[in-house]
Amino acid sequence: MRDNEVVNVGTEPLSFDDVVKVARHGATVRLTDDAVAAVAAARTRVDELAESPVPAYGVSTGFGALATRHIEPSLRARLQRSLIRSHAAGSGPEVETEVTRALMLLRLRTLATGHTGVRPKTAKTLQGLLNAGITPVVHEYGSLGCSGDLAPLSHVALTIMGEGVVRDASGQLTDAAEALKQAGIEPVELAAKEGLALVNGTDGMLGMLILAMDDLARLFRVADIGAAMSIEALLGTDRVFAADLQALRPHPGQAASAANLRALLADSQIMDSHRDGTCTRVQDAYSLRCAPQVAGAARDTLAHAASVAARELASAIDNPAVLADGRVESNGNFHGAPVGYVLDFLAIAAADMASISERRTDRMLDVARSHGLPAFLADDPGVDSGHMIAQYTQAAIVSELKRLAVPASVDSIPSSAMQEDHVSMGWSAARKLRRSVDGLTRVLAVEILTAARALDLRAPLRPAPATAAVVACLRQAVSGPGPDRFLAPEIESTVRLVADNSVVAAAEAVIGPLS
Numbered sequence: 001m002r003d004n005e006v007v008n009v010g011t012e013p014l015s016f017d018d019v020v021k022v023a024r025h026g027a028t029v030r031l032t033d034d035a036v037a038a039v040a041a042a043r044t045r046v047d048e049l050a051e052s053p054v055p056a057y058g059v060s061t062g063f064g065a066l067a068t069r070h071i072e073p074s075l076r077a078r079l080q081r082s083l084i085r086s087h088a089a090g091s092g093p094e095v096e097t098e099v100t101r102a103l104m105l106l107r108l109r110t111l112a113t114g115h116t117g118v119r120p121k122t123a124k125t126l127q128g129l130l131n132a133g134i135t136p137v138v139h140e141y142g143s144l145g146c147s148g149d150l151a152p153l154s155h156v157a158l159t160i161m162g163e164g165v166v167r168d169a170s171g172q173l174t175d176a177a178e179a180l181k182q183a184g185i186e187p188v189e190l191a192a193k194e195g196l197a198l199v200n201g202t203d204g205m206l207g208m209l210i211l212a213m214d215d216l217a218r219l220f221r222v223a224d225i226g227a228a229m230s231i232e233a234l235l236g237t238d239r240v241f242a243a244d245l246q247a248l249r250p251h252p253g254q255a256a257s258a259a260n261l262r263a264l265l266a267d268s269q270i271m272d273s274h275r276d277g278t279c280t281r282v283q284d285a286y287s288l289r290c291a292p293q294v295a296g297a298a299r300d301t302l303a304h305a306a307s308v309a310a311r312e313l314a315s316a317i318d319n320p321a322v323l324a325d326g327r328v329e330s331n332g333n334f335h336g337a338p339v340g341y342v343l344d345f346l347a348i349a350a351a352d353m354a355s356i357s358e359r360r361t362d363r364m365l366d367v368a369r370s371h372g373l374p375a376f377l378a379d380d381p382g383v384d385s386g387h388m389i390a391q392y393t394q395a396a397i398v399s400e401l402k403r404l405a406v407p408a409s410v411d412s413i414p415s416s417a418m419q420e421d422h423v424s425m426g427w428s429a430a431r432k433l434r435r436s437v438d439g440l441t442r443v444l445a446v447e448i449l450t451a452a453r454a455l456d457l458r459a460p461l462r463p464a465p466a467t468a469a470v471v472a473c474l475r476q477a478v479s480g481p482g483p484d485r486f487l488a489p490e491i492e493s494t495v496r497l498v499a500d501n502s503v504v505a506a507a508e509a510v511i512g513p514l515s
Helices: 016-025 033-051 073-087 097-112 120-132 150-160 176-183 194-199 203-233 252-265 291-313 337-365 388-404 426-457 465-475 488-499 502-511
Strands: 006-009 028-031 091-094 139-141 165-167 173-175
Touching: 006 016, 006 097, 016 097, 016 203, 016 291, 028 097, 028 120, 033 097, 033 120, 073 150, 073 194, 097 120, 097 150, 097 194, 097 203, 120 150, 120 176, 120 194, 139 150, 150 176, 150 194, 150 203, 165 176, 173 176, 203 252, 203 291, 203 337, 203 426, 203 465, 203 502, 252 291, 252 465, 252 502, 291 337, 337 388, 337 426, 388 426, 426 465, 426 488, 465 488, 465 502, 488 502
Parallel strands: 006 028
Antiparallel strands: 091 139, 165 173
Protein backbone atom coordinates (compact mmCIF):
# COMPACT_ATOMS: atom_id res chain seq x y z
CA MET A 1 0.00 0.00 0.00
CA ARG A 2 1.61 3.24 -1.13
CA ASP A 3 1.91 6.31 1.05
CA ASN A 4 0.98 9.65 -0.56
CA GLU A 5 3.73 11.42 1.35
CA VAL A 6 6.93 12.57 -0.33
CA VAL A 7 10.24 12.16 1.45
CA ASN A 8 12.81 14.67 0.27
CA VAL A 9 16.34 13.30 -0.02
CA GLY A 10 18.85 16.10 0.16
CA THR A 11 22.21 16.92 1.68
CA GLU A 12 20.73 16.94 5.21
CA PRO A 13 20.11 13.74 7.22
CA LEU A 14 16.86 11.84 6.91
CA SER A 15 14.75 11.20 10.00
CA PHE A 16 13.92 7.76 11.37
CA ASP A 17 10.34 8.39 10.36
CA ASP A 18 11.42 9.13 6.79
CA VAL A 19 13.09 5.73 6.57
CA VAL A 20 10.04 3.92 7.95
CA LYS A 21 7.70 5.75 5.56
CA VAL A 22 9.69 4.75 2.50
CA ALA A 23 10.63 1.25 3.62
CA ARG A 24 7.30 0.14 5.06
CA HIS A 25 4.68 2.38 3.55
CA GLY A 26 5.93 3.08 0.04
CA ALA A 27 6.34 6.84 0.37
CA THR A 28 7.67 8.61 -2.74
CA VAL A 29 11.24 9.91 -2.66
CA ARG A 30 12.47 13.09 -4.32
CA LEU A 31 16.06 14.18 -4.77
CA THR A 32 16.24 17.86 -3.91
CA ASP A 33 17.82 20.44 -6.19
CA ASP A 34 20.67 21.03 -3.75
CA ALA A 35 21.38 17.28 -3.68
CA VAL A 36 21.52 17.09 -7.48
CA ALA A 37 23.88 20.07 -7.52
CA ALA A 38 26.13 18.50 -4.88
CA VAL A 39 26.23 15.22 -6.79
CA ALA A 40 27.17 17.00 -10.03
CA ALA A 41 29.92 19.03 -8.35
CA ALA A 42 31.54 15.94 -6.84
CA ARG A 43 31.34 14.14 -10.16
CA THR A 44 33.39 16.86 -11.79
CA ARG A 45 36.28 16.07 -9.43
CA VAL A 46 36.03 12.32 -10.14
CA ASP A 47 36.11 12.97 -13.88
CA GLU A 48 39.30 14.99 -13.38
CA LEU A 49 40.90 12.12 -11.49
CA ALA A 50 39.84 9.67 -14.18
CA GLU A 51 41.84 11.72 -16.71
CA SER A 52 44.88 12.01 -14.46
CA PRO A 53 47.92 9.73 -14.89
CA VAL A 54 48.14 9.47 -11.09
CA PRO A 55 46.35 6.31 -9.87
CA ALA A 56 43.26 6.93 -7.71
CA TYR A 57 41.69 4.06 -5.78
CA GLY A 58 38.43 2.88 -7.30
CA VAL A 59 38.70 5.37 -10.14
CA SER A 60 41.68 4.05 -12.05
CA THR A 61 42.69 1.04 -9.93
CA GLY A 62 41.29 -2.33 -8.96
CA PHE A 63 39.57 -2.94 -5.63
CA GLY A 64 40.45 -4.39 -2.25
CA ALA A 65 43.49 -6.66 -2.46
CA LEU A 66 43.66 -5.88 -6.22
CA ALA A 67 44.03 -2.13 -5.69
CA THR A 68 47.66 -2.14 -6.85
CA ARG A 69 46.70 -2.63 -10.50
CA HIS A 70 46.30 0.48 -12.64
CA ILE A 71 43.33 0.13 -14.98
CA GLU A 72 43.55 1.58 -18.48
CA PRO A 73 40.74 4.01 -19.48
CA SER A 74 39.43 1.58 -22.09
CA LEU A 75 38.78 -1.03 -19.38
CA ARG A 76 37.17 1.17 -16.74
CA ALA A 77 33.55 0.65 -17.74
CA ARG A 78 34.22 -3.07 -17.67
CA LEU A 79 35.90 -2.62 -14.27
CA GLN A 80 32.67 -1.19 -12.81
CA ARG A 81 30.49 -3.90 -14.38
CA SER A 82 32.83 -6.60 -13.15
CA LEU A 83 32.83 -5.18 -9.64
CA ILE A 84 29.06 -5.28 -9.37
CA ARG A 85 28.58 -8.65 -11.06
CA SER A 86 31.23 -10.34 -8.92
CA HIS A 87 30.11 -8.71 -5.68
CA ALA A 88 26.43 -9.58 -6.22
CA ALA A 89 27.22 -12.92 -4.63
CA GLY A 90 24.54 -13.23 -1.98
CA SER A 91 23.00 -16.57 -1.10
CA GLY A 92 20.15 -17.98 0.91
CA PRO A 93 16.61 -16.74 1.51
CA GLU A 94 15.44 -13.41 0.12
CA VAL A 95 15.37 -10.64 2.69
CA GLU A 96 12.19 -8.69 3.32
CA THR A 97 11.11 -5.96 0.91
CA GLU A 98 11.12 -3.35 3.66
CA VAL A 99 14.77 -4.12 4.42
CA THR A 100 15.83 -3.74 0.79
CA ARG A 101 13.85 -0.51 0.40
CA ALA A 102 15.48 0.91 3.52
CA LEU A 103 18.89 -0.07 2.19
CA MET A 104 18.15 1.59 -1.18
CA LEU A 105 16.91 4.80 0.43
CA LEU A 106 19.93 5.09 2.71
CA ARG A 107 22.35 4.53 -0.16
CA LEU A 108 20.49 7.21 -2.14
CA ARG A 109 20.83 9.57 0.78
CA THR A 110 24.60 9.05 0.89
CA LEU A 111 24.82 9.62 -2.86
CA ALA A 112 22.85 12.85 -2.35
CA THR A 113 25.48 14.28 0.00
CA GLY A 114 27.88 14.84 -2.90
CA HIS A 115 30.68 12.88 -1.22
CA THR A 116 30.60 9.80 -3.47
CA GLY A 117 31.23 11.12 -6.99
CA VAL A 118 28.42 9.36 -8.86
CA ARG A 119 26.68 11.08 -11.76
CA PRO A 120 23.25 12.65 -11.14
CA LYS A 121 21.66 10.19 -13.59
CA THR A 122 22.84 7.25 -11.46
CA ALA A 123 21.33 8.71 -8.30
CA LYS A 124 18.10 9.48 -10.16
CA THR A 125 17.89 5.91 -11.40
CA LEU A 126 18.02 4.63 -7.82
CA GLN A 127 15.30 7.14 -6.97
CA GLY A 128 13.26 5.83 -9.90
CA LEU A 129 13.50 2.22 -8.68
CA LEU A 130 12.14 3.19 -5.27
CA ASN A 131 9.27 5.18 -6.72
CA ALA A 132 8.37 2.45 -9.20
CA GLY A 133 8.21 -0.12 -6.40
CA ILE A 134 10.96 -2.21 -8.01
CA THR A 135 12.80 -4.14 -5.31
CA PRO A 136 16.02 -6.01 -6.12
CA VAL A 137 16.26 -9.51 -4.70
CA VAL A 138 18.80 -9.35 -1.85
CA HIS A 139 19.84 -12.49 0.00
CA GLU A 140 20.28 -13.35 3.67
CA TYR A 141 23.99 -14.17 3.42
CA GLY A 142 26.86 -12.28 1.85
CA SER A 143 27.66 -9.27 4.02
CA LEU A 144 30.43 -9.22 6.61
CA GLY A 145 29.50 -5.67 7.59
CA CYS A 146 32.83 -4.22 6.52
CA SER A 147 33.52 -2.30 3.35
CA GLY A 148 29.84 -1.83 3.98
CA ASP A 149 27.12 -4.30 3.11
CA LEU A 150 28.89 -5.17 -0.12
CA ALA A 151 26.89 -8.12 -1.44
CA PRO A 152 23.42 -6.74 -0.59
CA LEU A 153 24.22 -3.34 -2.10
CA SER A 154 25.72 -5.01 -5.16
CA HIS A 155 22.42 -6.74 -5.89
CA VAL A 156 20.82 -3.29 -5.90
CA ALA A 157 23.56 -1.89 -8.15
CA LEU A 158 23.06 -4.84 -10.49
CA THR A 159 19.44 -3.76 -10.91
CA ILE A 160 20.54 -0.22 -11.74
CA MET A 161 22.57 -1.80 -14.55
CA GLY A 162 19.44 -3.62 -15.75
CA GLU A 163 20.63 -7.04 -14.63
CA GLY A 164 19.58 -9.59 -12.04
CA VAL A 165 16.20 -10.42 -10.50
CA VAL A 166 13.71 -8.08 -8.84
CA ARG A 167 10.21 -7.96 -7.45
CA ASP A 168 7.97 -5.57 -9.32
CA ALA A 169 5.41 -3.26 -7.75
CA SER A 170 2.93 -6.14 -7.49
CA GLY A 171 5.47 -8.32 -5.71
CA GLN A 172 6.08 -10.67 -8.61
CA LEU A 173 9.57 -11.99 -9.32
CA THR A 174 10.78 -10.81 -12.71
CA ASP A 175 13.87 -10.05 -14.74
CA ALA A 176 15.38 -6.67 -13.85
CA ALA A 177 15.68 -5.53 -17.45
CA GLU A 178 12.00 -6.21 -18.09
CA ALA A 179 10.91 -4.47 -14.87
CA LEU A 180 12.93 -1.38 -15.74
CA LYS A 181 11.52 -1.35 -19.27
CA GLN A 182 7.94 -1.57 -17.97
CA ALA A 183 8.63 1.33 -15.56
CA GLY A 184 10.28 3.45 -18.25
CA ILE A 185 13.64 3.44 -16.47
CA GLU A 186 16.81 3.36 -18.57
CA PRO A 187 19.56 1.06 -17.23
CA VAL A 188 22.84 2.78 -16.36
CA GLU A 189 26.27 1.91 -17.71
CA LEU A 190 28.36 2.68 -14.67
CA ALA A 191 31.23 5.14 -15.07
CA ALA A 192 34.47 5.47 -13.10
CA LYS A 193 34.05 5.02 -9.34
CA GLU A 194 30.28 4.55 -9.50
CA GLY A 195 30.43 0.85 -8.73
CA LEU A 196 32.28 1.49 -5.48
CA ALA A 197 29.99 4.37 -4.58
CA LEU A 198 26.94 2.13 -4.87
CA VAL A 199 28.23 -0.65 -2.60
CA ASN A 200 30.40 0.89 0.14
CA GLY A 201 27.98 1.62 2.99
CA THR A 202 26.37 0.41 6.19
CA ASP A 203 22.93 0.95 4.66
CA GLY A 204 21.54 -2.55 5.17
CA MET A 205 22.45 -2.86 8.83
CA LEU A 206 21.41 0.75 9.51
CA GLY A 207 18.08 0.25 7.76
CA MET A 208 17.36 -2.84 9.85
CA LEU A 209 18.38 -0.97 13.00
CA ILE A 210 15.92 1.84 12.29
CA LEU A 211 13.09 -0.59 11.50
CA ALA A 212 13.82 -2.57 14.68
CA MET A 213 13.84 0.63 16.71
CA ASP A 214 10.40 1.49 15.35
CA ASP A 215 9.14 -1.94 16.41
CA LEU A 216 10.80 -1.94 19.82
CA ALA A 217 9.48 1.50 20.77
CA ARG A 218 5.98 0.03 20.37
CA LEU A 219 6.83 -3.31 22.01
CA PHE A 220 8.26 -1.66 25.11
CA ARG A 221 4.90 0.07 25.60
CA VAL A 222 3.18 -3.28 25.09
CA ALA A 223 5.50 -4.74 27.73
CA ASP A 224 4.31 -2.15 30.26
CA ILE A 225 0.70 -2.97 29.37
CA GLY A 226 1.33 -6.69 29.80
CA ALA A 227 3.10 -6.08 33.09
CA ALA A 228 0.23 -3.95 34.39
CA MET A 229 -2.33 -6.60 33.42
CA SER A 230 -0.28 -9.35 35.07
CA ILE A 231 0.34 -7.34 38.23
CA GLU A 232 -3.38 -6.67 38.49
CA ALA A 233 -4.30 -10.31 37.80
CA LEU A 234 -1.81 -11.53 40.41
CA LEU A 235 -3.08 -9.11 43.08
CA GLY A 236 0.24 -7.31 43.15
CA THR A 237 0.85 -3.83 44.48
CA ASP A 238 1.40 -0.61 42.58
CA ARG A 239 2.93 1.19 45.57
CA VAL A 240 6.42 0.24 44.41
CA PHE A 241 5.91 2.31 41.26
CA ALA A 242 5.41 5.56 43.17
CA ALA A 243 7.24 8.49 41.62
CA ASP A 244 9.22 9.33 44.76
CA LEU A 245 10.53 5.77 45.04
CA GLN A 246 11.49 5.68 41.39
CA ALA A 247 13.26 9.03 41.69
CA LEU A 248 15.76 7.43 44.08
CA ARG A 249 17.27 5.80 40.99
CA PRO A 250 16.97 8.43 38.25
CA HIS A 251 17.26 6.39 35.08
CA PRO A 252 14.95 8.05 32.53
CA GLY A 253 13.65 4.80 31.06
CA GLN A 254 12.74 3.48 34.49
CA ALA A 255 10.83 6.66 35.31
CA ALA A 256 8.91 6.42 32.03
CA SER A 257 7.97 2.78 32.56
CA ALA A 258 6.87 3.36 36.16
CA ALA A 259 4.73 6.32 35.05
CA ASN A 260 3.09 4.05 32.47
CA LEU A 261 2.35 1.43 35.11
CA ARG A 262 0.81 3.98 37.47
CA ALA A 263 -1.46 5.26 34.70
CA LEU A 264 -2.42 1.79 33.48
CA LEU A 265 -3.33 0.57 36.97
CA ALA A 266 -5.24 3.67 38.09
CA ASP A 267 -8.80 3.15 39.39
CA SER A 268 -8.63 -0.64 39.39
CA GLN A 269 -11.24 -2.41 41.53
CA ILE A 270 -9.00 -5.45 41.58
CA MET A 271 -6.10 -3.44 43.00
CA ASP A 272 -8.39 -1.74 45.52
CA SER A 273 -9.76 -5.09 46.71
CA HIS A 274 -6.59 -5.99 48.57
CA ARG A 275 -5.71 -2.58 50.05
CA ASP A 276 -7.85 -3.13 53.15
CA GLY A 277 -5.04 -4.46 55.34
CA THR A 278 -5.95 -8.14 55.01
CA CYS A 279 -3.16 -8.87 52.50
CA THR A 280 -0.18 -10.38 54.35
CA ARG A 281 2.34 -10.27 51.53
CA VAL A 282 5.33 -8.04 52.27
CA GLN A 283 6.51 -7.67 48.68
CA ASP A 284 5.92 -9.03 45.19
CA ALA A 285 8.22 -11.22 43.13
CA TYR A 286 10.88 -9.49 41.07
CA SER A 287 9.07 -10.03 37.76
CA LEU A 288 6.31 -7.76 39.11
CA ARG A 289 8.14 -5.43 41.46
CA CYS A 290 11.12 -4.79 39.17
CA ALA A 291 9.14 -4.41 35.94
CA PRO A 292 10.06 -0.71 35.44
CA GLN A 293 13.71 -1.35 36.25
CA VAL A 294 13.99 -3.95 33.49
CA ALA A 295 11.74 -2.17 31.00
CA GLY A 296 13.53 1.08 31.81
CA ALA A 297 16.93 -0.41 31.06
CA ALA A 298 15.56 -1.64 27.73
CA ARG A 299 14.26 1.87 26.96
CA ASP A 300 17.60 3.44 27.81
CA THR A 301 19.32 0.91 25.56
CA LEU A 302 16.94 1.92 22.78
CA ALA A 303 17.77 5.59 23.39
CA HIS A 304 21.48 4.81 23.07
CA ALA A 305 20.86 2.90 19.84
CA ALA A 306 18.88 5.88 18.52
CA SER A 307 21.81 8.21 19.19
CA VAL A 308 24.13 5.94 17.20
CA ALA A 309 21.59 5.57 14.39
CA ALA A 310 21.14 9.35 14.22
CA ARG A 311 24.88 9.87 13.81
CA GLU A 312 24.99 7.18 11.13
CA LEU A 313 22.09 8.86 9.30
CA ALA A 314 24.16 12.05 9.28
CA SER A 315 27.12 10.22 7.73
CA ALA A 316 28.30 10.04 4.14
CA ILE A 317 29.91 6.63 3.91
CA ASP A 318 31.96 5.73 0.88
CA ASN A 319 35.53 4.78 0.05
CA PRO A 320 37.16 6.77 -1.34
CA ALA A 321 35.22 9.85 -0.30
CA VAL A 322 35.05 13.13 -2.19
CA LEU A 323 35.76 15.97 0.25
CA ALA A 324 34.53 19.55 0.10
CA ASP A 325 37.95 20.82 -0.98
CA GLY A 326 38.01 18.42 -3.94
CA ARG A 327 40.31 15.79 -2.44
CA VAL A 328 39.37 12.15 -2.95
CA GLU A 329 40.64 10.16 0.02
CA SER A 330 40.55 6.53 1.12
CA ASN A 331 39.13 5.92 4.59
CA GLY A 332 37.61 3.29 6.86
CA ASN A 333 34.23 4.88 7.58
CA PHE A 334 32.43 1.90 6.05
CA HIS A 335 33.31 -0.32 9.02
CA GLY A 336 30.07 -1.38 10.70
CA ALA A 337 31.25 -1.62 14.31
CA PRO A 338 29.21 1.33 15.68
CA VAL A 339 25.99 -0.05 14.22
CA GLY A 340 26.81 -3.68 14.94
CA TYR A 341 27.36 -3.05 18.64
CA VAL A 342 23.95 -1.44 19.21
CA LEU A 343 22.18 -4.07 17.10
CA ASP A 344 23.60 -6.68 19.46
CA PHE A 345 22.76 -4.54 22.50
CA LEU A 346 19.11 -4.36 21.43
CA ALA A 347 18.98 -8.14 21.00
CA ILE A 348 20.07 -8.45 24.64
CA ALA A 349 17.32 -6.04 25.72
CA ALA A 350 14.70 -7.90 23.68
CA ALA A 351 15.72 -11.23 25.22
CA ASP A 352 15.49 -9.86 28.75
CA MET A 353 12.12 -8.21 28.17
CA ALA A 354 10.80 -11.53 26.87
CA SER A 355 12.30 -13.37 29.83
CA ILE A 356 10.56 -11.25 32.46
CA SER A 357 7.29 -11.43 30.53
CA GLU A 358 7.42 -15.24 30.48
CA ARG A 359 8.03 -15.32 34.25
CA ARG A 360 4.90 -13.25 34.87
CA THR A 361 2.88 -15.54 32.63
CA ASP A 362 4.11 -18.61 34.48
CA ARG A 363 3.02 -17.14 37.82
CA MET A 364 -0.56 -16.71 36.60
CA LEU A 365 -0.73 -20.42 35.73
CA ASP A 366 0.62 -21.81 39.01
CA VAL A 367 -1.96 -22.26 41.80
CA ALA A 368 0.82 -21.94 44.39
CA ARG A 369 1.62 -18.41 43.20
CA SER A 370 -1.47 -17.06 41.44
CA HIS A 371 -3.48 -16.14 44.58
CA GLY A 372 -6.75 -17.82 43.82
CA LEU A 373 -6.74 -18.33 40.07
CA PRO A 374 -7.54 -21.84 38.76
CA ALA A 375 -4.64 -24.06 37.72
CA PHE A 376 -3.35 -22.98 34.29
CA LEU A 377 -6.46 -20.75 34.10
CA ALA A 378 -8.27 -23.88 32.95
CA ASP A 379 -12.07 -24.09 32.88
CA ASP A 380 -11.99 -27.55 34.53
CA PRO A 381 -8.37 -28.23 35.60
CA GLY A 382 -7.43 -31.80 34.85
CA VAL A 383 -9.96 -32.12 32.07
CA ASP A 384 -8.80 -28.82 30.55
CA SER A 385 -5.19 -27.64 30.31
CA GLY A 386 -5.93 -23.95 29.85
CA HIS A 387 -2.85 -21.93 28.94
CA MET A 388 -0.32 -24.55 30.04
CA ILE A 389 1.22 -25.03 26.61
CA ALA A 390 0.98 -21.36 25.67
CA GLN A 391 3.62 -20.85 28.35
CA TYR A 392 5.67 -23.66 26.79
CA THR A 393 5.60 -21.70 23.55
CA GLN A 394 6.79 -18.62 25.40
CA ALA A 395 9.57 -20.60 27.07
CA ALA A 396 10.75 -22.00 23.72
CA ILE A 397 10.89 -18.52 22.21
CA VAL A 398 12.67 -17.05 25.25
CA SER A 399 15.29 -19.78 25.01
CA GLU A 400 15.79 -18.93 21.33
CA LEU A 401 16.06 -15.22 22.14
CA LYS A 402 18.83 -15.95 24.62
CA ARG A 403 20.79 -17.64 21.84
CA LEU A 404 20.12 -14.71 19.53
CA ALA A 405 21.44 -12.36 22.23
CA VAL A 406 24.94 -13.77 21.78
CA PRO A 407 26.64 -10.85 20.01
CA ALA A 408 27.63 -11.17 16.37
CA SER A 409 29.88 -8.12 16.60
CA VAL A 410 32.52 -9.90 18.70
CA ASP A 411 33.16 -12.20 15.76
CA SER A 412 35.38 -11.41 12.81
CA ILE A 413 36.59 -13.44 9.86
CA PRO A 414 39.28 -12.16 7.48
CA SER A 415 38.59 -11.77 3.78
CA SER A 416 40.02 -10.33 0.54
CA ALA A 417 43.44 -11.94 0.93
CA MET A 418 43.77 -10.39 4.42
CA GLN A 419 43.21 -6.85 3.15
CA GLU A 420 39.88 -6.84 4.96
CA ASP A 421 41.23 -8.55 8.05
CA HIS A 422 38.75 -7.29 10.65
CA VAL A 423 35.04 -7.11 9.94
CA SER A 424 32.00 -6.03 11.98
CA MET A 425 29.40 -8.73 11.23
CA GLY A 426 26.86 -5.92 11.60
CA TRP A 427 24.56 -7.35 8.91
CA SER A 428 24.42 -10.63 10.85
CA ALA A 429 23.64 -8.71 14.05
CA ALA A 430 20.79 -6.96 12.22
CA ARG A 431 19.36 -10.18 10.82
CA LYS A 432 19.21 -11.84 14.21
CA LEU A 433 17.72 -8.71 15.80
CA ARG A 434 14.81 -8.97 13.36
CA ARG A 435 14.19 -12.50 14.63
CA SER A 436 14.47 -11.23 18.21
CA VAL A 437 11.84 -8.56 17.56
CA ASP A 438 9.48 -11.18 16.16
CA GLY A 439 10.09 -13.42 19.16
CA LEU A 440 9.49 -10.63 21.66
CA THR A 441 6.24 -9.77 19.87
CA ARG A 442 5.02 -13.34 20.33
CA VAL A 443 6.09 -13.64 23.96
CA LEU A 444 4.33 -10.40 24.89
CA ALA A 445 1.23 -11.52 22.99
CA VAL A 446 1.01 -14.70 25.09
CA GLU A 447 1.31 -12.65 28.28
CA ILE A 448 -1.44 -10.28 27.12
CA LEU A 449 -3.66 -13.23 26.14
CA THR A 450 -3.08 -14.99 29.47
CA ALA A 451 -3.45 -11.88 31.62
CA ALA A 452 -6.71 -10.96 29.87
CA ARG A 453 -8.11 -14.40 30.74
CA ALA A 454 -6.92 -14.02 34.33
CA LEU A 455 -8.54 -10.59 34.63
CA ASP A 456 -11.82 -12.02 33.35
CA LEU A 457 -11.57 -14.72 36.03
CA ARG A 458 -11.31 -12.02 38.75
CA ALA A 459 -14.90 -10.95 37.99
CA PRO A 460 -17.01 -9.43 39.43
CA LEU A 461 -14.09 -7.20 40.37
CA ARG A 462 -13.29 -4.92 37.45
CA PRO A 463 -9.79 -4.16 36.17
CA ALA A 464 -8.49 -0.65 35.62
CA PRO A 465 -10.16 1.28 32.79
CA ALA A 466 -6.98 1.12 30.67
CA THR A 467 -6.38 -2.60 31.09
CA ALA A 468 -10.11 -3.26 30.67
CA ALA A 469 -9.91 -1.49 27.31
CA VAL A 470 -7.11 -3.83 26.26
CA VAL A 471 -9.18 -6.86 27.30
CA ALA A 472 -12.14 -5.49 25.33
CA CYS A 473 -9.90 -5.00 22.28
CA LEU A 474 -8.69 -8.57 22.56
CA ARG A 475 -12.21 -9.94 22.99
CA GLN A 476 -13.12 -8.67 19.53
CA ALA A 477 -10.79 -11.35 18.14
CA VAL A 478 -10.48 -13.91 20.95
CA SER A 479 -13.20 -15.34 23.18
CA GLY A 480 -13.01 -15.20 26.96
CA PRO A 481 -12.54 -18.04 29.48
CA GLY A 482 -14.15 -21.38 28.74
CA PRO A 483 -13.36 -25.00 27.92
CA ASP A 484 -10.21 -25.75 25.95
CA ARG A 485 -10.23 -24.83 22.28
CA PHE A 486 -7.71 -24.57 19.44
CA LEU A 487 -5.24 -22.14 21.00
CA ALA A 488 -2.77 -21.39 18.20
CA PRO A 489 -5.18 -19.11 16.24
CA GLU A 490 -5.89 -17.13 19.42
CA ILE A 491 -2.17 -16.60 19.95
CA GLU A 492 -1.77 -15.46 16.33
CA SER A 493 -4.72 -13.08 16.64
CA THR A 494 -3.11 -11.53 19.70
CA VAL A 495 0.24 -11.31 17.91
CA ARG A 496 -1.46 -9.27 15.18
CA LEU A 497 -3.05 -6.94 17.72
CA VAL A 498 0.34 -6.39 19.34
CA ALA A 499 2.12 -5.89 16.02
CA ASP A 500 -0.39 -3.50 14.47
CA ASN A 501 -0.45 -1.26 17.58
CA SER A 502 -4.07 -2.11 18.49
CA VAL A 503 -3.11 -3.08 22.05
CA VAL A 504 -1.28 0.19 22.67
CA ALA A 505 -4.02 2.21 20.98
CA ALA A 506 -6.69 0.63 23.20
CA ALA A 507 -4.88 1.63 26.39
CA GLU A 508 -3.96 5.09 25.10
CA ALA A 509 -7.57 5.78 24.15
CA VAL A 510 -8.30 5.74 27.89
CA ILE A 511 -5.23 7.28 29.53
CA GLY A 512 -3.52 9.20 26.74
CA PRO A 513 -0.08 8.57 25.21
CA LEU A 514 2.23 6.14 26.97
CA SER A 515 5.89 7.04 27.35
